[in-house]
Amino acid sequence: MPAELFVGREDEQSAVRALVDRACDGHGGFLIVEGPAGIGKSALLRHIQEAGTPADFLSVGCHVQVGQLEAYGPLIDLAWLIDRNRPKRRRLLRRSGEAVKQRWPELLTLVPGVGSTLKMVAETLSGPVPGAPLVENRTAARAMADALLHLIKERFPVVISIDDFHRIDESSCSALSYLARAAEDQRVLFVLAGRDDELVANQAARLLVDDLVVTGLAQRIRLRGLPMSAIAEYAERMSAADVAPVELARRTGGHPLLLRYFLSNRRELALPPTPEHLPSDLVAPHPEGIQLAEQVRLVVAARLSRLSDDDRRLLAVGAVEGREFHSSILARVLDMRHDGVADRLHRLTRDTGLLHLLPPNTWDDRLEADRYAFEHDLVQEALYRDQSEWQRRDRHRRIGRILHEYSEDHRDLTQDLALELVRHHRLGRDWPAAGRVAHFVACRLSQTGASAPEVVKIAEQGLECVRRAPEDEESCRLRAQLVELLLTASELSWRTRPEPDGTVRLEALSTEAMRAAEGSGDANLRTRSQYLHGKVLLYTRGVPAALPLLREAWHEALKNGDAVSILLAGCEYGRQLPKTDVEGGLAVLARAEAAASEDNSVRQSEDPVVQRARHMVALQIGVNLYDAGRLGEALARLRATVPQVRQRPNLGLLPIGLNYLAQIEAGIGDYTEAERCLVEAVGCRDDEEPDGWHAVNLAYLGARRVQDRRDALGLRQLRDAQVEAAVTWQANLAPLVANLYAASLLSMVDADPAYDELAGNVLRNCLDETQRTGMRRSEIVTLSLLGQWHLSRGDSQQALQFSERATEHLREAGWRLAAVVAEEILYRHAAVQRALGHDGEANESLHLARALVLKKAATLDGRLRDRFLRDVPINRSILEEAH
Known part of the structure; x- marks a missing residue:
């Protein structure tokens, strides 16, 4: 017997085909198909698709169990479905379906032209990006509609069906309202299929349907029982021609699911009584006093009532597990022998048709179980509802x-x-x-x-x-740990802009973790939450606000002596201290690394926060060695650590490690390898949610292309990086992007004089921000570049003021500061001094720059040393002019 037999519905088929043809011709719209469960709504569309049409068919559903609604659920599934069916080389997200399906905001923000607005959809729901500001719902719904239409266009002409529309969420209804108005001149037909008897309980869905029908934006088809001729055909194809169609109509109301139930089980199945009278037309009526939908439910209930109490109880537990369930889980919940449960499920499958066996997967093997699915959603729903709360x-x-x-x-x-x-x-x-x-x-x-x-x-x-x-020590501990994991995993995509009232949602989360840690009674957890809050403050408010808290957490960790706390607090304090004290940062990191290597609990920990910190310490030591001028050690450290990070997941560490390695490769003159690292780093991001480190890597890559090859593509990448950095605006990263962009613009002024004014604007804005956040390293670079900018415009006195401020700050830091190439700052300063006729002072600056270059060169051996002195343009220029 076929699982689903389709007969009749000629008028409905003609109406739907006409709408599909119109959509193929560029006159899209909406169709609402209503009817009780099992009446054949989905079967109608499948039949039209199988009959052949130029349109592509995509189907998603509103899969909601026991009232759980997920905003934009079916629209998210639709975007995922489109991406999954792309050729692999064109997929937006290169992960498994299980991974992608849960990551709708990142998927949708990949849409060209609308990605920058689609992030608002995620932010409306507080998204997967902590710190994302909330936006107004209608704006987000409009953004969702625009982006989805953009995605759909690549599949035109297309028919998109949304099944179980009666379960749809309010956010999707808002987006569909916009889509209905945008689809009128597009090659797309949206079909909303749902149970009309349940639609009344979903106000958002009901209002949308009424609006679309009244405004003429949608046509409506209500499926009812089959006409007599179709009932007769159904019986014949079921090899039941001996049953009179009139009797079948009386028994089933022409409902396909009831027809199948009755004809398959006519000796055993007693249907609820229906009236004798049939109307003069050929369409079977609703049974008198009972809506057809309720008739279906009664039939399902009747079938279930024939089960023994034990069998019914068995299936009730399966219904709680879900529409699919496992034999071994049922056995354990009911405290029964598994082989007995397996036998009963096998018998129920054979004798009742209420469920069917599914092919096994690896999880089934792990459970040592058979996996079953219910014959129809109605069966599972009936069993689930027939239990007490x-x-x-x-x-x-x-x-x-x-x-x-x-x-x-x-x-x-x-x-x-x-x-x-x-x-x-x-x-x-x-x-x-x-x-x-x-x-x-x-x-x-x-x-x-x-x-x-x-x-x-x-x-x-x-x-x-x-x-x-309830708030107790355990719940407080869990709360702090979950916030820590949440913030650590999402660090690359933090949003740091304050709300209009001055609050920052990111800070609210880290403050929540601190309060929870206090309630946990765990001193080490208090230390962890304290360093976490300091880390957040660095991103949101800058160095002056963050360093005292990070220092306090570090000393508290040392006092308590817990290796995990020492590692975590030392990792973050050691990362940020080099912004004011490179050698001090190296000492902290070395101590944290030693504590971790000497403690088995750290080495064997499966906590992703701890694992990430171990690798972060190793990477940070490498880049800090570079900042300290110890190039040979830095290169060896990072060339060894980056492959280790690449081999295992570490919550977004690889793009950071590749950036550090690229800086050093470029610093010793291997620009080809530096660009390769940056290309890989930019490609690490498997979503399009803006993140600070992606912006930094894109800016470094663009700067390399501009400075090494005068490639205009590099400037476009720098512009994109600047936009992305402005979205996330992280105090420690955004200025890096701005300075790289400005320096590249200045190097291309001869190609387009307009770049000069743009560079000046970027630098002035960056200076304001770095002075606000105390990000001294970036302020120094900005001041130096402003000196160069004023010099190029013939304003030598202004150039000197900025350049002197840069060198003075750098002198105070002992000529070593993270992400600052001291010799380059000195070389620019010498150019300003020479322009003013201060030759003696210019020579002093050049000789100091030369000493720094040679000191770095001494940390390299043989070929690497020669390349550093010969192939790095700034080094070559310093050596030539100083000589």
Whole structure:
């Protein structure tokens, strides 16, 4: 017997085909297909698709269980579906479906031309980017509609069906309202298919339907029972020609699902009584006093009622697990022998048709279970609803615990499984357990190569759960840990701009972690949350606000003697201290690295925050050695560490490590290798959510192309980097991008004089920001470049004022500061001094620059030393002019 038999519906087919043809001709629109469950809404569209049409067909659903709504759910799935069906070389996201499907904001922001506005959609929901400001819902819905239409265009002509529309979320309805008006002259037909009897309970969906129909933006088709001729054809094709069509109409109302049930089980299945009378037309009526949708539910209930109490209880537990369920989990929840449960499920599959066996996967093997699916959503829904609230909650908790137990040693933890673990604990309203599980699966996903947004998504769900738990030491500890993981995983994409009231949401999260750590009674956790808050303040307010807190956390960690705390606090303090004291930063990092290497708990830790810190310390020591002028050690350290980072996931460390290595490769004159590192670093990002380090890497790459090859593409990359840095605006990174952009513009003024004024604007804005945030390293570079800019315009006195301020700041730092090439600052200063006729002072500056170059050269051996002195233009110029 075919699983689904399609007969009749000629008028409806003609109406739908006409709309599809119109859409193919560029007159798109919306079609609303309504009817009770199982009436054949999806089958109608499949039949038209199979009959052949120029249009492509895409189908998504509103998959909501027990009232859980996810904003933009079906539209997110649609974007994911389009991307999944692209050729691999054109895919926006090069990860598995399980990974991509949960990362809709990053996927949508890839759309050319609208990516910069689509981020607002994520921000409206607080997205996977902590610190993202909230935006007005209508603006986000409009952005979603625009971006989705942009995505859809590559599949024109296309028919997009959204099944179970009665379950759709309010945000999707807002976006669809915009799409309905934009689709009128596009080659797309949207089909919204849903249960009309349940639509009344979804106000947003009902209002959208009414608006589209009244304004003429949508046509409406209501599917009812099949006419007599179709009922007769159905019976004949089911080899049941001996059953009178009139009797079938009386029994089923012409409902396809009821027809199949009745004809497949006519000896055993007793349908609820229906009236004798049929109208003069051929369409079977709703049974008198009972809506057809309710008739279907009664039939499902009748079929289930024929089960024994034990079988019904068995399937009820399966319904709690979901539309798919596992035999071994049922056995454990019910405290039964697994082989007995497996036998009963096999018999139920054979005798009732209520469920069917699915092909096994690796998770099924892990569970040592058969996996089943219910015959129809209605079966699962009926079984789920026919339980008390307490029963459902208790069974969700049991299933969640069992899944967690099996997953602890399951290395192939997928995003879908991770979400299932959290879902069962949430529905069981076991908030502390849900928080624990979320932290567990987020940590596990980070170890198995999941992207940072995936990890953040789970951590956010866990944080939401633990906020609802009673406040005690355990919930406080979980809360602090989840915030720490959330902020660590999302660091590259932090948003730091203050809200209109002056608050910064990013700071609110780190403050929450500090309060939670205080309530945990864990001194080491207090230290961790303190360094985390200091790290956030560095990004949001700059060095003066951050360093005291980081220093305090560092000394507290040393006092407590916990190796993990020493590593974490030392990693961040050692990263930021070189902005004022390079040697001091190196000493802190060395001590943190030693503490980590001497402690087994650190070496064996699977905490992704700890793992990331270990590699970050190694990378930071490498770049700080470079800043200290110890080029040979720096190169050896980073060439050894970057491949280790590349081999394992570390929550966004690779683009940072590649940037550090590129700086050193360029610093010794290997520009080809530097550009290769930067190209890889820029490509590391597998989403398009703006992030500070992507902007920095893109700016370095653009600067290399401008300065090495005078390539106009480099300027475009620098402009893009400047825009991206402005979106995230991180106090320690945005000025780096601005200075690289300005320096490249100045080098290209002869190609376009307009670059001169643009460079001046960029530098003036950057100076204001660096003075506000105390980012001294970038302020020095900006002052030096402003000196060069004024000199090129013939204003030598102004040039001297800026250049002297730069060299004075650098002198105070002992001529060594992170991300500042002292000899380059001195060389520019000498040019200003010489322009004013201060030859003696210019020579002093050049000789000091020469001494710094030679001191660095002494840390290199043989060929590397020769290349450093010969192939680095600034070094060659300094040596020639000083001589």
